[in-house]
Structures are given as C-alpha cells and as structure tokens.
Amino acid sequence: MGIIEVQDVAKSYGGRRVVDGVTFTVEEGEIFGVLGPNGAGKTTTVECVEGLRVPDAGRVRVAGLDPVADHDRVTRLLGAQLQESELQPKLTVREALELYAAFHARPADPLALAERLGLEEKLGTRFAQLSGGQKQRLFIALALIGNPRVVVLDELTTGLDPRARRDTWQLIEEVRASGVTVLLVTHFMEEAQRLCDRVAVIDRGRLAALDTPGGLISRAAASTVIAFTPSRPLEDGELSTLPDAGPVRVTAGRVELTGSDETVNAVVSLLARHGITARHLRVTDGTLDDAFLDLTRADATGSTGSTSSTSDTDRTSHTSRTEARG
Numbered sequence: 480m481g482i483i484e485v486q487d488v489a490k491s492y493g494g495r496r497v498v499d500g501v502t503f504t505v506e507e508g509e510i511f512g513v514l515g516p517n518g519a520g521k522t523t524t525v526e527c528v529e530g531l532r533v534p535d536a537g538r539v540r541v542a543g544l545d546p547v548a549d550h551d552r553v554t555r556l557l558g559a560q561l562q563e564s565e566l567q568p569k570l571t572v573r574e575a576l577e578l579y580a581a582f583h584a585r586p587a588d589p590l591a592l593a594e595r596l597g598l599e600e601k602l603g604t605r606f607a608q609l610s611g612g613q614k615q616r617l618f619i620a621l622a623l624i625g626n627p628r629v630v631v632l633d634e635l636t637t638g639l640d641p642r643a644r645r646d647t648w649q650l651i652e653e654v655r656a657s658g659v660t661v662l663l664v665t666h667f668m669e670e671a672q673r674l675c676d677r678v679a680v681i682d683r684g685r686l687a688a689l690d691t692p693g694g695l696i697s698r699a700a701a702s703t704v705i706a707f708t709p710s711r712p713l714e715d716g717e718l719s720t721l722p723d724a725g726p727v728r729v730t731a732g733r734v735e736l737t738g739s740d741e742t743v744n745a746v747v748s749l750l751a752r753h754g755i756t757a758r759h760l761r762v763t764d765g766t767l768d769d770a771f772l773d774l775t776r777a778d779a780t781g782s783t784g785s786t787s788s789t790s791d792t793d794r795t796s797h798t799s800r801t802e803a804r805g
C-alpha cells in the first residue's frame with residue numbers, strides 16, 4: 480500500500496470534467512512529481528489528496544485514511560504549502576512559526592526548524608520584508624512544522640531566480656532525506672528531472688504517463704538529437720529512411736534530426752560510405768521537456784497549453800523541436 484493512493488478520481492466544475500479518471504500511487508519516501516500544462520487538473524487532483532476538494536468519483540487515501548471523512552487525522556500527517564496570500568504581511572518569521580506550531584499536537588521546534596531551513600537570521604523579519612526565496616523557505620518550514628509524513632508543495636519555485644530555485648531543490652532533497660514523502664506540483668521540467676523519483680504527467684484531466692523522469696525521456700518519440708554539418712550535401716531523403724529517424728531539418732547547411740542510438744550509428748556509417756565528414760557533430764540526449772511536449776501534444780487541438788506553462792528556455796526548446804519535426 481502506498482502512502483498516497485489516487486484511484487479513478489474524477490472532478491467536474493459546472494458540468495466540465497477537469498479531472499477524468501486519474502490513478503496513481505505514491506510510495507513512502509518518494510519525491511513524486513505532478514506535471515502538466517496550465518489547467519490540466521494538477522492542483523485539483525492534489526487538493527483532493529489534501530481533502531480540500533471532494534472528488535465526484537474515485538477514491539483517495541492518505542496513509543489509508545480518507546482525506547474528507549478523516550480530515551483531521553489526515554491534516555495531522557500531511558503538511559501543505561500555504562499560498563502567499565494566506566500569511567499576514569506584518570507577521571515575523573518567528574511569529575508565523577510559533578502560530579502554526581500551536582495548531583499541531585506534536586510540532587517541530589520552531590527555532591530548530593528555522594535553523595535547519597536557514598531562516599535563523601530572519602526570525603525577527605516581517606513576512607512582507609522577506610525575499611522570494613526566503614518566503615519559500617518559510618512556506619516549507621510551515622509545511623513541516625507539524626512533523627508530517629507527507630508534504631505537498633504546489634509550484635514552490637515559480638518566480639524564484641535560478642540560485643534560489645536550486646537552494647530550494649536542495650531543501651526539498653533534505654526534507655526527503657529526513658523521511659518525509661514529497662508530492663510536488665511543478666511546471667519546471669528541470670525541477671522534475673532533478674528531484675523526482677517518479678512523475679505523473681496530467682494532460683486535460685487525464686493521466687498521460689507515469690514513470691521515472693528517465694523512463695519518460697526514453698519512451699518519448701525522440702530521445703536523441705543528432706546535428707552536424709556535412710562536408711558536402713547529402714541526397715534528399717537518405718537520412719529520413721535510417722532506423723528510428725524523425726523528420727530531417729537542414730538550416731544553412733546544418734543537418735538536424737531526431738532518433739535513437741541506432742540512428743546515430745546509421746548516420747555515421749552512411750557518412751563514412753559516402754566519404755563525407757561531419758563537422759561539429761553533436762549528439763544530445765532528449766530532455767524531460769521533449770518528453771513532456773511529446774506526451775501532451777498528441778491530438779491537441781490548437782494550443783496544448785504547454786508553451787504557456789513553461790519557462791522561456793522551455794519555449795525556445797518547444798519552437799526548435801516543432802520546427803525540427805516539420
């Protein structure tokens with residue numbers, strides 16, 4: 480039995496189904512990611528786990544308990560990240576920690592927690608005066624103050640600069656190392672790739688995939704990108720017939736195609752047979768971005784929402800990938 484079980488959960492708003500039969504199990508001690516485009520149903524699903532929303536159908540259990548019927552017991556073992564608007568701007572870090580500690584029967588020591596999260600010098604600082612990264616540290620501290628077995632973090636690093644984001648990732652790893660299971664909703668592929676043991680990709684209310692980040696990447700259509708500048712042009716169509724080769728794109732003499740390890744070997748043999756040398760040959764692994772876009776693009780009408788849910792870097796990757804596939 481997993482610590483979190485979500486089985487065939489469905490939820491509609493005003494007759495529109497936004498979560499449609501989602502099933503996954505989170506094992507104790509995992510960092511489990513929930514990934515998907517804007518409006519995919521991630522927060523709704525996670526709020527069903529927290530007992531903040533009641534599913535129309537399906538079953539949710541946290542450590543064997545129903546988050547709605549056993550709300551108080553679930554609240555004791557599940558720590559949720561607050562939204563910024565839920566904290567008074569004038570509250571100091573110490574006051575916030577002590578206030579939230581008072582809600583729990585067996586809270587962590589607020590000062591020890593502040594120290595662990597690098598907030599010991601900010602104890603007297605008001606919430607409104609904290610930087611974005613410090614606020615996120617405080618939210619993690621408040622989610623941990625009740626000594627939970629599971630912590631739910633929803634878009635924790637959105638709006639943080641790269642350094643603050645990396646610091647927060649380290650904290651999340653430390654939280655997991657202390658034995659807490661982490662359910663992490665994120666838009667950042669890099670974050671999921673770096674932190675998560677497994678990832679559920681939710682798209683238009685349905686579970687599009689559930690795997691390790693590496694598993695998602697390797698089963699995405701294009702797990703390898705091959706780029707090179709041939710010493711002379713190749714015949715039209717020669718590359719696209721190679722094993723596993725995706726569409727071939729040629730820009731200013733530079734060739735780019737997607738494929739597998741087998742494609743790389745076939746390209747090298749083909750070039751050798753023709754006595755063509757490849758300048759600036761680059762073979763790069765696909766990323767979780769590529770896998771995500773593959774998984775959430777299929778049969779989409781119009782926008783998949785994926786570009787709007789990703790960072791500028793992600794967007795660039797999406798554009799080049801789309802062009803590369805013609």
Ligand SMILES: Nc1ncnc2c1ncn2[C@@H]1O[C@H](COP(=O)(O)OP(=O)(O)OP(=O)(O)O)[C@@H](O)[C@H]1O
Pocket residue numbers: 492493497515516517518519520521522523524788
């Ligand atoms: N209380 C509500 N009433 C009506 N519609 C809602 C409500 N909450 C969410 N929705 C709609 O349900 C859909 C799923 O929303 P949800 O917040 O679960 O998605 P999400 O995947 O977390 O999105 P994002 O990444 O943008 O936060 C969206 O179309 C949203 O507009």
